[in-house]
Amino acid sequence: EIVLTQSPDTLSLSPGERATLSCRASQSLNRNCLVWYQQKPGQAPRLIIFAISARAPGIPDRFSASGSGTDFTLTINRLEPEDFAVYYCQQCADSLTFGQGTKVEV
């Protein structure tokens, strides 16, 4: 099973700042199947990035992502109040596993 480790666990930032979230896989992903979700309290996760770097429909361009192999990054430029949430990465190269999440808080 591929284990995804996200860092940091919590990111304390202010609106307008940039958030950089990391997701590291325990082994190299042989398919470009790495995605990111946003989850707010009491809600289901929401797809924001698929195929490593493609924004899902309706996701603003302040969200960007990159990576390859075992290291992946989600960047949120100019944080808006609605961006404060928990972010999860998920791989689908070998079964389906999620990271433990990074909380972006004010």
Add this chain to the structure above:
Amino acid sequence: DVQLVQSGAEVKQPGQSLKISCKTSGYSFSNYWIGWVRQLPGKGPEWMTVIYPGDSDTRYNPSFQGHVTISADKSNTTVYLQWSSLKASDSAIYFCARQRGYLSYFDSWGQGTLVTVSS
């Protein structure tokens, strides 16, 4: 619009059975995989199982195989997740979600069903 609407919260005792549902609409039910995901409080999601309603092909995470059963009813575009004997450790929120493929991501999610198992 793609919609997945789940059944309501459940409170059960250990050893009881349970079946929760996920009613879908707004797309071709037979042509997309639907999976179930468990989320424990404060933890990351865990993929449990998935079904392709077109031919009822099913796959299970080994961690959940034998403890849950997934099924689909094409006549009412609904997917189910059932337990025959619940444990306290099954207490969690369960989400259904549409998958773009068997090994793929989840592009639409239900609102979640809270299951509480307690004596």
